[in-house]
Amino acid sequence: MAIITISRGTYSGGRAVAEALGSKLKYPCISKEIILDAAEEFGVPESKLTAAMEEPPKAWIETPAKKIAHLNYVRYALLKRAKANDLVYHGYAGHLLLGNISHVICVRVIADMEYRIKVAIEDKKLTRKEAINFIKKLDKQGLNWTRFLYGVDWNDPALYDIVINLDRISVESAVDIIAQMACMDEFKPDENSIRALDNQVLSSLVWAALTKDKRTNSSNLQVVSDNGKVTISGNTSSKKTLMAIDEVTRGVKGVTEVINEAGIGTDWQW
Structure with missing residues (x-):
């Protein structure tokens, strides 16, 4: 059993790594599916759950209890999936939502700005300036969100078991490295980690x-x-x-x- 969380900035290649890893290991690869799970289980509109995971701190300050409630619905949906299956999860700060569980492998995927700009231009049909602004806006939003809720900087390498730079290695090589980690004794579930x-x-x-x-x-x-x-x-x-x-x-x-x-x-x- 392995639970792998992949943290990534906008257009850094993390989604590609997650999907390829899930395919290689034959694990479900999930992201926004936990929003759908939580919406169905708790009867909360998907839009409100998504907002709880994406809105900046100012919105949280205005209605903190409701936002925290929605966050916990999503957290439960992720935990429920993690308890039932091996999985690869990317997006929405999975390494923080799952807390201190020793058989969770926390991965951070990064890439330089030029790589990300190129992908954003191709995907969103943006100008170079628009792509830069778009990436910076989402990066700032994610940074502020994790700092406000968890008091951490999501760029801190100490939060992860491994940081992979896609400027240096290919997606395929990144997948091989993480797949090998999933077989290591250090990340195998034991009585204590299952209880946690x-x-x-x-x-x-x-x-x-x-x-x-x-x-x-x-x-x-x-x-x-x-x-x-x-x-x-x-x-x-x-x-x-x-x-x-x-x-x-x-x-x-x-x-x-x-x-x-x-x-x-x-x-x-x-």
Whole structure:
């Protein structure tokens, strides 16, 4: 079992690498499919989920709770796919959405600006100036998004297991390198990494349930799972809501114990 995430800037060649890698390994290659999964499972319009993954921080500040809810729906959809199958995922910061799971291979694909400009001109039928502006705009948007949500610079090589420069090697060679990594002992799932994935799936599902329920969706909560035991912390508006948090959490499949450490405070959401 291998989960491979490929981070890439606009027109850097990451999509080509992901698709070729999926074909070579016979793994599903997914990207925006998780938006469709989340929209179907949680009944949220695709446009709102896409906006949560693409809009700049200013939009998040205006409606933070709703944006975070939509982000977590998408995160759950990705985690669910990762739990069920080997996969190659590209786009929407998969290396950050999947968190600290040791059998996830985090790849960053880069290319110089000239390469990216050429591809953008061919794909979008842009002038050179338009292509440059388009690439810079999307790069800035992605950089600001990850910095705002996760406090990291997505260009930081420390976030990845490997950074591949397509100016130096071909797509085919990049695919061979990543495929070899997928066979390494360091990236094989073990008891601890599978448990970490299971815990993240359950945490995300509980969070989604709390967000969907009208009695609890205004609460500012954090959810941590450990082998079926779920700990809820944060703040909510009333004792009635605290009781509802317990009820909703216990109703999620896989939850065996609930520790509700949430308090009544003034920083609930919406």
